Amino acid sequence: MTTVTLPLxxxxxxxxxxxxxxxxxxxxxxxxxxxPTMLAAGLDxxxxxxxxxxxxxxxxQAALLLHFATLLWLAPLLAxxxxxxxxxxISLSTAALMAIxxxxxxxxxxxxxxxxxxxTDTPLEQALYSLMGVGATAIVAASxxxxxxxxxxxxxxxxxxxxxxxxxALGLMAGSVLTLVIGGYLGSQASHWxxxxxxxxxxxxITGWSTTGGxxxxxxxxxxHMMQVVPVIALVLDxxxxxxxxxxxxxxxxxxxxxxxxxxxxxxxxxxxxx
Numbered sequence: 001m002t003t004v005t006l007p008l009x010x011x012x013x014x015x016x017x018x019x020x021x022x023x024x025x026x027x028x029x030x031x032x033x034x035x036p037t038m039l040a041a042g043l044d045x046x047x048x049x050x051x052x053x054x055x056x057x058x059x060x061q062a063a064l065l066l067h068f069a070t071l072l073w074l075a076p077l078l079a080x081x082x083x084x085x086x087x088x089x090i091s092l093s094t095a096a097l098m099a100i101x102x103x104x105x106x107x108x109x110x111x112x113x114x115x116x117x118x119x120t121d122t123p124l125e126q127a128l129y130s131l132m133g134v135g136a137t138a139i140v141a142a143s144x145x146x147x148x149x150x151x152x153x154x155x156x157x158x159x160x161x162x163x164x165x166x167x168x169a170l171g172l173m174a175g176s177v178l179t180l181v182i183g184g185y186l187g188s189q190a191s192h193w194x195x196x197x198x199x200x201x202x203x204x205x206i207t208g209w210s211t212t213g214g215x216x217x218x219x220x221x222x223x224x225h226m227m228q229v230v231p232v233i234a235l236v237l238d239x240x241x242x243x244x245x246x247x248x249x250x251x252x253x254x255x256x257x258x259x260x261x262x263x264x265x266x267x268x269x270x271x272x273x274x275x
Contacts, residue, residue, distance in 0.1 A: 019083040020075050022096035023068040029100050030065035033107060037061060046113055050201025051208055056116065057107040063224065064099050067139070070228050071146060074168045078146075079153035088149065095142035098135030105132065118191055133187050140176045140183070143227060147172025163244045167234030170251045175226030178255065182223045182262055186216045195268040204272060211274030218271045219262035226254055 018024075041054035048056075071092075075083070082088060105128055109116040120126040151169035155162040186192055196213015209215045233250045261271060 019089055019092070020072055022093045023071045023075075026096035026099050027065055027068040027072070030061045030068070030103065033103065034058065034061045034065070037107065037110075040111075047201075048110070048113060048115060049208075050199040050203075053110045053113055055200070055208070057103065057110045060103055060106050064103060066228065067143075067224075068096070068099070070231075071143070074146070074150065074172070074231065077150045077153060077165050077168055079149075082149040082153055088145065091138075091142040091145050095139045098138045102132055102135045118189075133184075136183060136187075137180065140180050143172050143179075144176035147176065163238055163247055164231060164234050166244060167231045167247045167251070170247070171227045171230030174251060174255055175223060175230070178223035178226060178258055179220065182216065182220050182258075185262075186220055189216070192216045192220075194265055196270065202274060209271055211270050211272060213270055214265040214268040215270060216262065216265045219258055219265055222254075222258040222261060226251075226258065229254060 037054055037057050041052050041058060044052070044054060046053045106116045109119070114121075114125075116132070117129065119129055147169045150165060150172065153165070155165060191198060192215055193210055194214030194216065196210045196215070200208030203209050203211055203215075207217070207221075209218050230247070230251050233254075234247045237246050237250070264271065
């Protein structure tokens with residue numbers, strides 16, 4: 001039977017016996033929270049920005065679950081001595097704690113029928129929105145460090161495994177930088193919409209991305225999920241026995257597409273225009 005424990009101070013979450021414990025705890029919290037959130041979405045007919053009030057917490061729970069699952073998936077590429085450093089343990093513990101606190105606030109605001117992002121209606125909500133930015137930065141910084149340490153870890157003798165290691169490092173580091181830049185710009189705006197209808201009701205199915213104007217969320221989505229996509233591409237390339245140079249090309253292409261989607265949004269154009 002799996003037991004979910006409450007988060008402890010950052011310095012104590014990661015242990016020498018299991019330096020990835022913070023990621024496991026954060027993943028478990030997201031999975032456990034998703035169950036009542038899905039039930040609430042089925043029973044609660046309230047809307048926020050034209051969609052269910054529970055849409056945002058569900059998306060963030062899924063995204064953070066995938067994020068920490070990715071770190072656990074890529075952890076075997078890290079040399080043991082890299083994972084045992086105090087910097088690694090504190091950064092991962094802080095990221096896990098910030099993710100848990102952030103999802104708790106997003107879920108609480110949904111229950112109250114209020115937005116969590118871009119909400120500066122009260123001094124408390126303004127302060128908590130700013131703290132969410134600090135927490136997101138901590139999560140991204142930990143991901144970049146994770147990728148850097150993979151990059152600095154000894155390459156395995158198997159050339160195909162070395163290709164995957166390169167892809168993991170590139171995905172984590174480039175994805176973190178893109179997420180920080182695009183997310184920082186997004187957070188500095190009054191909204192993720194740039195022109196068009198300021199509602200998710202006329203947006204794309206599931207995502208809610210605008211079909212009538214610019215929307216910064218697609219670029220943010222692509223940036224964040226570069227951490228998963230590039231390693232998966234490397235696995236496919238390995239299966240096809242394509243040289244490691246193709247991994248670099250794939251990462252560069254993905255980066256270029258993400259930047260193009262961001263610029264498209266800034267110019268006020270939707271990713272996919274509505275009919």
